[in-house]
Amino acid sequence: MAQRRSTPMGQPGDADLRLLRIYRKVVECGGFSAAEVELGISRAAISMAMNDLETRLGLRLCQRGRSGFSLTDEGAEVFEATLQLLASVEGFRTRVNGLHARLKGELNIGITDNLVTMPDMHITHALSALKERGPDVHINIRMIPPSDIELAVLDGRLHTGVIPDLKTLPGLNYLSLYEEASRLYCSDEHPLFAEETVDEAALSRHDAVVPAYAQTPEIKGVHEPLRAAASASDREGIAFLILSGRYLGYLPTHYAARWVRDGRMRALNPERWHYHTHYSAITRKGAPPNLVLECYLKQLAADLNTRWR
Structure with missing residues (x-):
């Protein structure tokens, strides 16, 4: 189980963004099995990515097992923050591409x-x-x-x-x-x-x-x-x-x-x-x-x- 971090998280990098995109898709699909098709990667790879993300954040994000998939309270907050972060990244990309379009x-x-x-x-x-x-x-x-x-x-x-x-x-x-x-x-x-x-x-x-x-x-x-x-x-x-x-x-x-x-x-x-x-x-x-x-x-x-x- 991931332990709570005693120090603030550092600057997110490309690897973190990849993990967060996987996490967003898992939550939107309601579990690992459904996300497997959407992401085009195996359930084992998704599970490994979730473990890496929880370790990186120092938080338990979701419950998964025989009882099904559900978010923890921290997981729900991280999901909301993930949506904001990825929307900002996409907005940045769109704005920069717009500069290319407007010569x-x-x-x-x-x-x-x-x-x-x-x-x-x-x-x-x-x-x-x-x-x-x-x-x-x-x-x-x-x-x-x-x-x-x-x-x-x-x-x-x-x-x-x-x-x-x-x-x-x-x-x-x-x-x-x-x-x-x-x-x-x-x-x-x-x-x-x-x-x-x-x-x-x-x-x-x-x-x-x-x-x-x-x-x-x-x-x-x-x-x-x-x-x-x-x-x-x-x-x-x-x-x-x-x-x-x-x-x-x-x-x-x-x-x-x-x-x-x-x-x-x-x-x-x-x-x-x-x-x-x-x-x-x-x-x-x-x-x-x-x-x-x-x-x-x-x-x-x-x-x-x-x-x-």
């Missing part, structure tokens, strides 16, 4: 310029889903060059970024997003606008604008036949110079589409003068857990999977 905080994201016109709007859809999931999330977008995005993600100033796949850094994770097609364009005011085909000899007679930002060796090779007479730090700058009617230049097809549709630009010999650029979402390896970022990346991956099926 709060910031998402700091860096994006390379002029991706908003991409037909596959993976970023836009993921941001929309994130905002629906967490109305209180504050989204901060910075439109900056790819190298600045990489540095900002690596040092923690940005949570994530979207950049062209120019090189792979060991400190970053990459999630493939887009394949962007680019073609060589001139405006409707350029002498080549009416030409059916354009070869290298024709290109060499006309000024062109080339990108001042980093490119892969393959893309640099595509620009070599051009007579570089101007440069631009982004695609918008290239578009300005093409629309002047004085320059040729490469633009992404999705970005040039508005001017092509209006008859203000055309692609020159697109079967020959074109290239592709791959874009990825990047995050820092080993970054601290961030529920907002995790939710955004999950939504981004879900949108990618939906559109690839």
Whole structure:
């Protein structure tokens, strides 16, 4: 028989909570036999658990034997306290899980310029889903060059970024997003606008604008036949110079589409003068857990999977 404790009980631990949950079920079922099915453990295991609990508490909780099962006065009080304690534990768990459900905080994201016109709007859809999931999330977008995005993600100033796949850094994770097609364009005011085909000899007679930002060796090779007479730090700058009617230049097809549709630009010999650029979402390896970022990346991956099926 368990003896009354002469000193107060210490802080309940996981083992105590397990014993109390067994005790609650035994009392609710009215005995060991009925609780055996509910708990999925043997009557011997239940009896051992009750003995351990009585020893831990230093109290006799119930009478069990041929005369049946009944609670002692102390057992009834412990049962009431058990219900309160387990309800508090469950309330704590529910409240913490609720914090996960109600996203709060910031998402700091860096994006390379002029991706908003991409037909596959993976970023836009993921941001929309994130905002629906967490109305209180504050989204901060910075439109900056790819190298600045990489540095900002690596040092923690940005949570994530979207950049062209120019090189792979060991400190970053990459999630493939887009394949962007680019073609060589001139405006409707350029002498080549009416030409059916354009070869290298024709290109060499006309000024062109080339990108001042980093490119892969393959893309640099595509620009070599051009007579570089101007440069631009982004695609918008290239578009300005093409629309002047004085320059040729490469633009992404999705970005040039508005001017092509209006008859203000055309692609020159697109079967020959074109290239592709791959874009990825990047995050820092080993970054601290961030529920907002995790939710955004999950939504981004879900949108990618939906559109690839």
